[in-house]
Amino acid sequence: AKRPKREITVGSQVSIRSKVHYVAPGDVITTDIGFMRGHGTYLYEGELIASVAGIVERVNRLICVRPLKSRYNGEIGDVVVGRIIEVQQKRWKVETNSRLDSVLQLSSINLPGGVLRRRSIQDELMIRDYLKEGDLISAEVQHVNTDGSLSLHTRSMKYGKLTEGTLVIVPSSLVKRCKNHFHNLLCGVSIILGNNGFVWISPIVIDDNQQYVLRFQLPSAPGASSVESNIKPVTRDERETISRLRNCVLALTHQKIMLFDTTIQYTYDSSQKYEVKDLLKPEVMEDITTSARHVGID
Amino acid sequence: VLFKMAYRTLSDHERSYITRGVQEDIRADGRGCIDYRHFELCTGVVSNTSGSAEIKLERTNITVGVKAEIGNPLPLQPNRGRIEFFVDCSALASPEFQGREGEGLGQHLAYRLSEIYQNSRCIDLESLSIIPGQQCWILYVDALVMEIIFCCMES
Numbered sequence: 221a222k223r224p225k226r227e228i229t230v231g232s233q234v235s236i237r238s239k240v241h242y243v244a245p246g247d248v249i250t251t252d253i254g255f256m257r258g259h260g261t262y263l264y265e266g267e268l269i270a271s272v273a274g275i276v277e278r279v280n281r282l283i284c285v286r287p288l289k290s291r292y293n294g295e296i297g298d299v300v301v302g303r304i305i306e307v308q309q310k311r312w313k314v315e316t317n318s319r320l321d322s323v324l325q326l327s328s329i330n331l332p333g334g335v336l337r338r339r340s341i342q343d344e345l346m347i348r349d350y351l352k353e354g355d356l357i358s359a360e361v362q363h364v365n366t367d368g369s370l371s372l373h374t375r376s377m378k379y380g381k382l383t384e385g386t387l388v389i390v391p392s393s394l395v396k397r398c399k400n401h402f403h404n405l406l407c408g409v410s411i412i413l414g415n416n417g418f419v420w421i422s423p424i425v426i427d428d429n430q431q432y433v434l435r436f437q438l439p440s441a442p443g444a445s446s447v448e449s450n451i452k453p454v455t456r457d458e459r460e461t462i463s464r465l466r467n468c469v470l471a472l473t474h475q476k477i478m479l480f481d482t483t484i485q486y487t488y489d490s491s492q493k494y495e496v497k498d499l500l501k502p503e504v505m506e507d508i509t510t511s512a513r514h515v516g517i518d
Numbered sequence: 519v520l521f522k523m524a525y526r527t528l529s530d531h532e533r534s535y536i537t538r539g540v541q542e543d544i545r546a547d548g549r550g551c552i553d554y555r556h557f558e559l560c561t562g563v564v565s566n567t568s569g570s571a572e573i574k575l576e577r578t579n580i581t582v583g584v585k586a587e588i589g590n591p592l593p594l595q596p597n598r599g600r601i602e603f604f605v606d607c608s609a610l611a612s613p614e615f616q617g618r619e620g621e622g623l624g625q626h627l628a629y630r631l632s633e634i635y636q637n638s639r640c641i642d643l644e645s646l647s648i649i650p651g652q653q654c655w656i657l658y659v660d661a662l663v664m665e666i667i668f669c670c671m672e673s
Contacts, residue, residue, distance in 0.1 A: 303527065303529075305527070353527060354527035354528055354529045354530070355529045355530075356529050356531075356532070382529075382531070383531045384531050384532075384534065384535040385531075385532075385535060386532075386535070386546050387532065453538065454535065454538070454539075456542050456544065459539055459542065459544050460544065460548065463544065463545075463546060463547055463548030464548060466546065466547060466548075467547060467548060495548075496547075496548030496549075497547070497548050497549040497550070497553050499548070500547065500549075500555065500556050501556045502556070
Protein backbone atom coordinates (compact mmCIF):
# COMPACT_ATOMS: atom_id res chain seq x y z
CA ALA A 221 0.00 0.00 0.00
CA LYS A 222 1.14 3.50 -0.69
CA ARG A 223 2.20 5.38 2.40
CA PRO A 224 1.16 8.99 2.91
CA LYS A 225 3.86 11.33 1.67
CA ARG A 226 3.68 13.70 4.66
CA GLU A 227 7.19 13.65 6.05
CA ILE A 228 8.41 15.56 9.05
CA THR A 229 12.11 16.34 9.21
CA VAL A 230 12.99 16.19 12.86
CA GLY A 231 15.79 18.65 13.13
CA SER A 232 16.90 21.64 15.04
CA GLN A 233 13.62 23.46 14.75
CA VAL A 234 11.94 21.19 17.28
CA SER A 235 11.61 23.24 20.46
CA ILE A 236 9.07 23.52 23.23
CA ARG A 237 7.10 26.28 21.53
CA SER A 238 7.10 24.75 18.04
CA LYS A 239 4.10 23.27 16.32
CA VAL A 240 2.80 20.01 17.65
CA HIS A 241 3.38 17.09 15.25
CA TYR A 242 0.43 14.76 15.13
CA VAL A 243 0.82 11.36 13.53
CA ALA A 244 -1.53 8.53 12.77
CA PRO A 245 -0.56 4.85 12.62
CA GLY A 246 1.38 4.35 9.41
CA ASP A 247 2.62 7.90 9.04
CA VAL A 248 6.29 8.34 8.29
CA ILE A 249 8.01 10.30 11.04
CA THR A 250 11.42 10.60 9.47
CA THR A 251 13.72 8.86 7.02
CA ASP A 252 16.86 9.71 8.96
CA ILE A 253 18.02 6.43 10.47
CA GLY A 254 20.34 8.06 12.99
CA PHE A 255 17.57 8.21 15.58
CA MET A 256 16.83 5.69 18.30
CA ARG A 257 13.37 4.23 18.16
CA GLY A 258 11.21 4.84 21.22
CA HIS A 259 7.71 3.71 22.14
CA GLY A 260 5.12 3.94 19.44
CA THR A 261 7.50 3.67 16.49
CA TYR A 262 8.93 0.98 14.28
CA LEU A 263 11.40 0.75 11.43
CA TYR A 264 10.19 -0.37 8.03
CA GLU A 265 12.21 -0.23 4.83
CA GLY A 266 14.54 2.42 6.20
CA GLU A 267 11.75 4.70 7.42
CA LEU A 268 10.60 5.40 10.94
CA ILE A 269 6.84 4.80 11.08
CA ALA A 270 4.41 5.62 13.86
CA SER A 271 2.42 2.71 15.25
CA VAL A 272 0.00 4.72 17.40
CA ALA A 273 -1.96 7.91 16.92
CA GLY A 274 -0.35 10.65 18.92
CA ILE A 275 2.26 13.36 19.23
CA VAL A 276 5.90 12.95 18.23
CA GLU A 277 8.32 13.62 21.03
CA ARG A 278 12.02 13.98 20.54
CA VAL A 279 14.67 13.90 23.21
CA ASN A 280 18.10 14.34 21.62
CA ARG A 281 18.39 11.23 19.42
CA LEU A 282 15.38 9.37 20.78
CA ILE A 283 12.06 9.64 18.97
CA CYS A 284 8.87 8.32 20.46
CA VAL A 285 5.18 8.84 19.91
CA ARG A 286 3.02 9.65 22.89
CA PRO A 287 -0.43 8.20 22.23
CA LEU A 288 -3.46 10.43 22.65
CA LYS A 289 -5.51 7.72 24.29
CA SER A 290 -3.81 5.16 26.49
CA ARG A 291 -3.96 3.71 29.96
CA TYR A 292 -2.79 5.86 32.81
CA ASN A 293 0.99 5.84 33.31
CA GLY A 294 1.68 6.83 36.86
CA GLU A 295 4.47 9.06 38.08
CA ILE A 296 5.64 9.70 41.61
CA GLY A 297 3.64 12.45 43.25
CA ASP A 298 0.51 12.09 41.13
CA VAL A 299 -2.82 12.38 42.83
CA VAL A 300 -5.11 9.49 41.90
CA VAL A 301 -8.63 8.43 42.74
CA GLY A 302 -9.00 4.68 42.85
CA ARG A 303 -11.46 1.94 43.67
CA ILE A 304 -10.59 -1.00 45.91
CA ILE A 305 -11.03 -4.24 44.01
CA GLU A 306 -9.27 -6.76 46.24
CA VAL A 307 -8.47 -7.05 49.91
CA GLN A 308 -5.37 -9.07 50.64
CA GLN A 309 -3.63 -9.86 53.87
CA LYS A 310 -1.74 -6.64 54.47
CA ARG A 311 -2.67 -4.55 51.49
CA TRP A 312 -5.37 -3.58 49.05
CA LYS A 313 -5.43 -3.77 45.26
CA VAL A 314 -6.70 -0.56 43.75
CA GLU A 315 -8.14 0.01 40.29
CA THR A 316 -6.67 3.18 38.78
CA ASN A 317 -7.22 2.64 35.05
CA SER A 318 -3.57 1.71 34.53
CA ARG A 319 -2.10 -1.39 32.92
CA LEU A 320 -1.64 -3.14 36.25
CA ASP A 321 -3.57 -2.83 39.49
CA SER A 322 -2.08 -0.42 41.97
CA VAL A 323 -1.16 -1.45 45.48
CA LEU A 324 -2.01 0.27 48.78
CA GLN A 325 -0.16 -1.17 51.74
CA LEU A 326 -1.70 -1.25 55.19
CA SER A 327 1.37 0.60 56.40
CA SER A 328 0.72 3.41 53.94
CA ILE A 329 -2.57 4.63 55.36
CA ASN A 330 -3.36 6.86 58.30
CA LEU A 331 -5.00 4.80 61.00
CA PRO A 332 -7.17 6.36 63.66
CA GLY A 333 -5.24 6.67 66.84
CA GLY A 334 -2.28 8.63 65.59
CA VAL A 335 0.08 8.61 62.69
CA LEU A 336 2.87 6.66 64.33
CA ARG A 337 0.88 3.73 65.60
CA ARG A 338 2.38 0.33 64.90
CA ARG A 339 0.38 -1.94 62.69
CA SER A 340 -0.70 -4.93 64.72
CA ILE A 341 -2.26 -8.27 63.97
CA GLN A 342 -5.51 -6.70 65.08
CA ASP A 343 -5.28 -4.24 62.20
CA GLU A 344 -4.76 -7.04 59.73
CA LEU A 345 -7.84 -8.86 60.92
CA MET A 346 -9.89 -5.68 60.76
CA ILE A 347 -8.57 -4.68 57.37
CA ARG A 348 -11.99 -4.90 55.81
CA ASP A 349 -13.33 -2.41 58.30
CA TYR A 350 -10.95 0.21 57.01
CA LEU A 351 -11.44 -0.29 53.30
CA LYS A 352 -13.44 -2.95 51.52
CA GLU A 353 -14.15 -3.86 47.92
CA GLY A 354 -15.86 -1.07 46.05
CA ASP A 355 -14.66 1.79 48.26
CA LEU A 356 -13.24 4.88 46.62
CA ILE A 357 -10.06 6.50 47.86
CA SER A 358 -7.92 9.46 46.95
CA ALA A 359 -4.22 8.76 47.24
CA GLU A 360 -0.82 9.80 46.00
CA VAL A 361 1.62 7.70 44.02
CA GLN A 362 4.49 6.88 46.32
CA HIS A 363 6.56 4.64 44.14
CA VAL A 364 6.53 3.05 40.68
CA ASN A 365 7.56 -0.60 40.81
CA THR A 366 9.81 -2.27 38.25
CA ASP A 367 6.88 -3.97 36.55
CA GLY A 368 5.09 -0.65 36.14
CA SER A 369 2.51 -1.06 38.89
CA LEU A 370 2.01 1.83 41.29
CA SER A 371 2.35 1.91 45.05
CA LEU A 372 -0.03 4.38 46.63
CA HIS A 373 -0.14 6.07 50.01
CA THR A 374 -2.65 8.20 51.87
CA ARG A 375 -0.31 9.63 54.44
CA SER A 376 -1.76 13.10 54.51
CA MET A 377 -4.90 14.70 55.83
CA LYS A 378 -6.24 15.44 52.37
CA TYR A 379 -6.19 11.82 51.16
CA GLY A 380 -8.35 8.99 52.34
CA LYS A 381 -11.70 7.32 51.79
CA LEU A 382 -14.23 9.26 49.76
CA THR A 383 -17.76 9.50 51.01
CA GLU A 384 -20.85 10.92 49.29
CA GLY A 385 -20.45 12.21 45.76
CA THR A 386 -20.19 11.22 42.10
CA LEU A 387 -17.36 9.69 40.12
CA VAL A 388 -16.78 10.68 36.49
CA ILE A 389 -14.34 8.70 34.39
CA VAL A 390 -12.51 10.65 31.67
CA PRO A 391 -9.47 9.82 29.53
CA SER A 392 -6.37 10.32 31.68
CA SER A 393 -4.61 12.35 28.98
CA LEU A 394 -7.21 15.10 29.35
CA VAL A 395 -6.35 15.83 32.98
CA LYS A 396 -3.76 18.57 33.06
CA ARG A 397 -0.87 18.14 35.47
CA CYS A 398 -1.12 20.93 38.05
CA LYS A 399 0.32 21.81 41.41
CA ASN A 400 -3.00 21.25 43.09
CA HIS A 401 -5.62 18.71 42.16
CA PHE A 402 -8.06 19.39 44.97
CA HIS A 403 -10.27 22.32 44.17
CA ASN A 404 -13.01 23.84 46.28
CA LEU A 405 -15.10 25.68 43.74
CA LEU A 406 -17.07 28.81 44.49
CA CYS A 407 -20.36 27.01 43.96
CA GLY A 408 -19.92 25.04 47.17
CA VAL A 409 -18.64 21.82 45.67
CA SER A 410 -15.23 20.22 45.86
CA ILE A 411 -13.67 18.40 42.93
CA ILE A 412 -10.68 16.06 42.89
CA LEU A 413 -9.05 15.72 39.46
CA GLY A 414 -7.24 12.42 39.61
CA ASN A 415 -4.34 12.15 37.17
CA ASN A 416 -5.64 8.73 36.18
CA GLY A 417 -8.84 10.17 34.78
CA PHE A 418 -11.10 9.51 37.76
CA VAL A 419 -12.75 12.77 38.75
CA TRP A 420 -14.55 12.92 42.07
CA ILE A 421 -17.20 15.55 42.72
CA SER A 422 -18.61 15.94 46.20
CA PRO A 423 -20.03 18.56 48.54
CA ILE A 424 -17.49 20.48 50.57
CA VAL A 425 -16.88 19.19 54.05
CA ILE A 426 -16.49 22.47 55.87
CA ASP A 427 -14.54 21.67 58.95
CA ASP A 428 -11.04 20.43 58.33
CA ASN A 429 -10.93 18.74 61.67
CA GLN A 430 -14.19 17.00 60.95
CA GLN A 431 -12.80 15.81 57.65
CA TYR A 432 -10.10 13.91 59.41
CA VAL A 433 -12.56 12.19 61.69
CA LEU A 434 -14.77 11.10 58.78
CA ARG A 435 -11.96 9.47 56.87
CA PHE A 436 -11.47 5.90 57.99
CA GLN A 437 -14.08 6.20 60.63
CA LEU A 438 -14.61 2.76 62.11
CA PRO A 439 -18.23 1.66 62.39
CA SER A 440 -19.76 2.01 65.84
CA ALA A 441 -20.67 -1.67 66.13
CA PRO A 442 -19.01 -4.62 64.41
CA GLY A 443 -20.73 -5.32 61.15
CA ALA A 444 -22.60 -2.02 61.03
CA SER A 445 -22.44 -0.09 57.79
CA SER A 446 -20.22 2.96 57.90
CA VAL A 447 -22.77 4.91 55.88
CA GLU A 448 -25.05 5.68 58.81
CA SER A 449 -22.33 7.63 60.56
CA ASN A 450 -22.81 11.29 61.34
CA ILE A 451 -22.24 12.68 57.86
CA LYS A 452 -24.70 15.45 57.21
CA PRO A 453 -27.08 14.60 54.34
CA VAL A 454 -26.57 16.20 50.94
CA THR A 455 -29.10 18.94 50.21
CA ARG A 456 -31.02 19.16 46.97
CA ASP A 457 -29.16 22.29 45.86
CA GLU A 458 -25.84 20.59 46.41
CA ARG A 459 -27.03 17.63 44.36
CA GLU A 460 -28.02 19.91 41.51
CA THR A 461 -24.65 21.65 41.62
CA ILE A 462 -22.86 18.31 41.64
CA SER A 463 -24.90 17.06 38.68
CA ARG A 464 -24.29 20.29 36.78
CA LEU A 465 -20.57 20.01 37.37
CA ARG A 466 -20.60 16.38 36.31
CA ASN A 467 -22.28 17.28 33.04
CA CYS A 468 -19.79 20.12 32.51
CA VAL A 469 -16.89 17.71 32.95
CA LEU A 470 -18.49 15.32 30.47
CA ALA A 471 -19.03 18.17 28.00
CA LEU A 472 -15.35 19.14 28.23
CA THR A 473 -14.39 15.50 27.68
CA HIS A 474 -16.68 15.28 24.69
CA GLN A 475 -15.05 18.35 23.15
CA LYS A 476 -11.56 17.04 23.99
CA ILE A 477 -10.58 20.01 26.14
CA MET A 478 -8.03 19.72 28.95
CA LEU A 479 -9.49 19.55 32.43
CA PHE A 480 -8.26 21.91 35.07
CA ASP A 481 -9.91 24.31 37.45
CA THR A 482 -10.09 27.25 35.03
CA THR A 483 -11.78 25.36 32.20
CA ILE A 484 -14.20 23.73 34.59
CA GLN A 485 -15.08 27.05 36.21
CA TYR A 486 -15.66 28.75 32.84
CA THR A 487 -17.82 25.88 31.60
CA TYR A 488 -19.80 25.90 34.82
CA ASP A 489 -20.47 29.63 34.52
CA SER A 490 -21.58 29.31 30.89
CA SER A 491 -23.87 26.45 31.79
CA GLN A 492 -25.94 28.50 34.21
CA LYS A 493 -28.38 29.54 31.51
CA TYR A 494 -29.36 25.94 30.79
CA GLU A 495 -31.11 23.41 32.94
CA VAL A 496 -28.99 20.61 34.30
CA LYS A 497 -30.58 17.89 32.21
CA ASP A 498 -30.22 19.89 29.00
CA LEU A 499 -26.46 19.86 29.38
CA LEU A 500 -26.37 16.35 27.96
CA LYS A 501 -27.34 17.45 24.47
CA PRO A 502 -24.47 17.75 21.95
CA GLU A 503 -25.32 21.28 20.77
CA VAL A 504 -25.47 22.54 24.36
CA MET A 505 -22.15 20.85 25.11
CA GLU A 506 -20.55 22.77 22.25
CA ASP A 507 -22.02 26.04 23.39
CA ILE A 508 -20.91 25.93 27.01
CA THR A 509 -17.37 24.88 26.20
CA THR A 510 -16.61 27.77 23.83
CA SER A 511 -15.06 29.99 26.48
CA ALA A 512 -13.15 27.12 28.00
CA ARG A 513 -11.82 26.10 24.60
CA HIS A 514 -9.56 29.14 24.31
CA VAL A 515 -8.05 28.50 27.72
CA GLY A 516 -7.67 24.81 27.15
CA ILE A 517 -5.79 25.02 23.85
CA ASP A 518 -2.49 25.83 25.57
CA VAL B 519 -31.91 -15.11 31.34
CA LEU B 520 -29.66 -13.08 33.53
CA PHE B 521 -27.45 -10.83 31.44
CA LYS B 522 -25.02 -8.44 33.03
CA MET B 523 -24.68 -5.51 30.71
CA ALA B 524 -22.34 -3.35 32.71
CA TYR B 525 -20.89 -4.62 35.93
CA ARG B 526 -19.29 -2.11 38.24
CA THR B 527 -18.90 -2.26 41.98
CA LEU B 528 -20.01 0.77 43.94
CA SER B 529 -19.04 1.91 47.37
CA ASP B 530 -21.73 2.09 50.04
CA HIS B 531 -21.51 5.86 50.07
CA GLU B 532 -22.01 6.13 46.33
CA ARG B 533 -24.96 3.79 46.59
CA SER B 534 -26.60 5.82 49.32
CA TYR B 535 -25.90 9.05 47.44
CA ILE B 536 -27.69 7.70 44.38
CA THR B 537 -30.64 6.19 46.23
CA ARG B 538 -31.21 9.30 48.33
CA GLY B 539 -30.98 11.38 45.18
CA VAL B 540 -33.58 9.29 43.41
CA GLN B 541 -35.88 9.73 46.41
CA GLU B 542 -35.60 13.47 45.83
CA ASP B 543 -36.25 13.03 42.10
CA ILE B 544 -32.75 13.99 41.03
CA ARG B 545 -30.47 11.44 39.45
CA ALA B 546 -26.69 11.59 39.27
CA ASP B 547 -26.72 13.42 35.94
CA GLY B 548 -29.39 15.91 36.97
CA ARG B 549 -32.33 14.29 35.26
CA GLY B 550 -35.56 13.69 37.07
CA CYS B 551 -36.83 10.17 37.47
CA ILE B 552 -38.95 10.28 34.32
CA ASP B 553 -36.66 12.34 32.10
CA TYR B 554 -35.18 10.76 28.99
CA ARG B 555 -31.60 10.85 27.89
CA HIS B 556 -30.75 12.56 24.63
CA PHE B 557 -31.32 10.24 21.70
CA GLU B 558 -31.33 10.49 17.91
CA LEU B 559 -33.90 8.76 15.79
CA CYS B 560 -33.68 8.46 12.00
CA THR B 561 -36.34 6.86 9.85
CA GLY B 562 -36.15 5.41 6.40
CA VAL B 563 -32.61 4.09 6.69
CA VAL B 564 -33.07 0.66 5.11
CA SER B 565 -34.25 0.88 1.54
CA ASN B 566 -35.81 -2.52 0.87
CA THR B 567 -38.20 -2.54 3.83
CA SER B 568 -41.66 -1.11 4.30
CA GLY B 569 -40.39 1.00 7.12
CA SER B 570 -37.25 1.29 9.17
CA ALA B 571 -35.63 3.33 11.89
CA GLU B 572 -32.33 3.72 13.61
CA ILE B 573 -31.97 4.89 17.15
CA LYS B 574 -28.81 6.13 18.84
CA LEU B 575 -28.99 6.44 22.59
CA GLU B 576 -25.55 7.36 23.90
CA ARG B 577 -23.50 4.65 22.23
CA THR B 578 -26.34 2.15 22.06
CA ASN B 579 -27.19 1.82 18.40
CA ILE B 580 -30.09 -0.27 17.14
CA THR B 581 -31.47 -0.53 13.61
CA VAL B 582 -34.98 -1.83 13.03
CA GLY B 583 -36.64 -2.83 9.77
CA VAL B 584 -40.30 -3.76 9.25
CA LYS B 585 -41.55 -5.84 6.33
CA ALA B 586 -45.20 -6.57 5.70
CA GLU B 587 -46.29 -9.79 4.03
CA ILE B 588 -49.58 -11.58 3.59
CA GLY B 589 -50.08 -14.92 5.29
CA ASN B 590 -52.35 -17.03 7.42
CA PRO B 591 -53.52 -15.90 10.83
CA LEU B 592 -53.11 -18.02 13.93
CA PRO B 593 -55.91 -20.60 14.24
CA LEU B 594 -56.77 -19.39 17.74
CA GLN B 595 -56.98 -15.72 16.71
CA PRO B 596 -58.56 -15.59 13.23
CA ASN B 597 -59.46 -11.90 13.46
CA ARG B 598 -56.06 -10.56 14.19
CA GLY B 599 -52.89 -10.11 12.22
CA ARG B 600 -49.47 -11.18 13.43
CA ILE B 601 -46.23 -9.55 14.44
CA GLU B 602 -43.07 -11.58 14.44
CA PHE B 603 -39.97 -10.26 16.17
CA PHE B 604 -36.40 -11.13 15.58
CA VAL B 605 -33.54 -9.51 17.46
CA ASP B 606 -30.00 -10.05 16.29
CA CYS B 607 -27.26 -9.05 18.71
CA SER B 608 -24.39 -8.79 16.30
CA ALA B 609 -20.90 -9.73 17.40
CA LEU B 610 -19.59 -6.22 16.90
CA ALA B 611 -22.00 -4.84 19.46
CA SER B 612 -20.09 -5.95 22.49
CA PRO B 613 -17.20 -8.27 23.32
CA GLU B 614 -19.63 -10.51 25.15
CA PHE B 615 -21.44 -11.30 21.90
CA GLN B 616 -18.59 -13.12 20.21
CA GLY B 617 -19.57 -16.11 18.21
CA ARG B 618 -23.05 -17.18 19.15
CA GLU B 619 -23.15 -15.67 22.63
CA GLY B 620 -25.56 -12.95 21.60
CA GLU B 621 -28.30 -15.36 20.59
CA GLY B 622 -29.52 -15.85 24.14
CA LEU B 623 -30.11 -12.17 24.71
CA GLY B 624 -31.59 -11.82 21.24
CA GLN B 625 -34.15 -14.53 21.83
CA HIS B 626 -34.98 -13.15 25.26
CA LEU B 627 -35.61 -9.67 23.87
CA ALA B 628 -37.69 -11.02 20.98
CA TYR B 629 -39.84 -12.99 23.39
CA ARG B 630 -40.36 -10.00 25.67
CA LEU B 631 -41.28 -7.79 22.73
CA SER B 632 -43.81 -10.25 21.37
CA GLU B 633 -45.38 -10.50 24.83
CA ILE B 634 -45.68 -6.74 25.07
CA TYR B 635 -47.18 -6.36 21.63
CA GLN B 636 -49.84 -8.98 22.25
CA ASN B 637 -51.64 -6.35 24.23
CA SER B 638 -54.14 -4.73 21.89
CA ARG B 639 -53.55 -1.27 23.38
CA CYS B 640 -50.06 -1.24 21.89
CA ILE B 641 -51.01 -1.86 18.32
CA ASP B 642 -54.36 -2.75 16.87
CA LEU B 643 -53.80 -6.22 15.48
CA GLU B 644 -57.37 -6.47 14.25
CA SER B 645 -56.66 -3.82 11.66
CA LEU B 646 -54.11 -6.17 10.16
CA SER B 647 -56.70 -8.75 9.30
CA ILE B 648 -57.74 -8.95 5.60
CA ILE B 649 -60.11 -11.90 5.39
CA PRO B 650 -60.86 -13.19 8.89
CA GLY B 651 -59.68 -16.75 9.29
CA GLN B 652 -57.86 -16.87 5.98
CA GLN B 653 -55.57 -13.99 5.22
CA CYS B 654 -53.93 -11.35 7.29
CA TRP B 655 -50.93 -9.11 7.29
CA ILE B 656 -47.86 -10.39 9.02
CA LEU B 657 -45.39 -7.78 10.13
CA TYR B 658 -41.85 -9.02 10.37
CA VAL B 659 -39.86 -6.78 12.67
CA ASP B 660 -36.13 -7.32 12.58
CA ALA B 661 -33.91 -5.49 15.00
CA LEU B 662 -30.17 -5.40 14.61
CA VAL B 663 -28.18 -4.34 17.66
CA MET B 664 -25.06 -2.71 16.30
CA GLU B 665 -23.54 -1.32 19.44
CA ILE B 666 -24.71 -1.74 22.96
CA ILE B 667 -23.86 -0.21 26.26
CA PHE B 668 -27.14 -0.38 28.13
CA CYS B 669 -30.93 0.03 27.92
CA CYS B 670 -31.45 -2.36 25.10
CA MET B 671 -35.08 -2.90 26.01
CA GLU B 672 -35.77 0.78 26.36
CA SER B 673 -34.32 1.53 22.94
